[in-house]
Structure formats: C-alpha cells, structure tokens
Amino acid sequence: MTTPDPQALAAIGSFHAHIYFDGPDQREVAMALREQIGARFRVRLGNVHDRSIGPHAQAMYQVSFDIATFGNFVPWLMLNRQGLAVLVHPNTRDERRDHLVHALWLGEVLDIVGPERLGTDMDAEQPLPPNTTPTIAP
C-alpha cells in the first residue's frame, strides 16, 4: 500500500468558520459572538441562516477569512465559542473533502448533509472581502 504525497499548503485559498446554533438561546449567544468577532478580526461575516442550508445540518452563519488570520482567530474561537458547535474548514479545489476530511470541529461534530452535492474539482475560494472594521485587539 502506498500513501499519497502530502498536499502543499498552497492548496488552501481561504478558510471558513461555520458557527452553528439551535434554538433561541443559542441564537442569542451566536449573535453576540458574531459582534465580538467583527470587533476583533478582519473577516467576512456572512448572512445569518435561521434554518439548515446544505450541507449544514443546523442554522448557522459563515465567517470567511484568510490564511494569515487563522493563527489568531481559530484559537480565539476555541476560547470563546461558548458551547456552540463550530466547523472550520479550508477551501481547496475539493469542497467535498474540505467538509468531510479536512474539517476541524470545535465542540459537537454535526452531520454534513448531502456531501455528494459538493464539488471535487473547483477553483479554491479566495478570501471574501472583509466587511468588518475591528477596533479591539483579540
């Protein structure tokens, strides 16, 4: 049996963090966390989805960020996710593997819905333009 060559870091165009919530109490926590993120990091805060949209099994919002932001933002989320489930995944050419294999979960691991609908050979998503103006050092 042979093992595949390691993928180079250059395969990663950007990252997403998906912050999930279930019910009004968790929604309130998630919205407060969203404000805290925006005040501390140059990221793209995505729309709040109050119901599951594939491939995500629960209501959530997305945070898009670049590679340089990972080193501060992900540890900050570890400390401050307040019990919410968080999926952090890279964006490479293989969206299916990004969600199923390359994923980093903080807290509860949720299902990925309909992974067969995710692409396996696409352009790696580059960081979306930031829409935050941080004023607080993380």
Ligand code: ZN
């Ligand atoms: Zn994503």
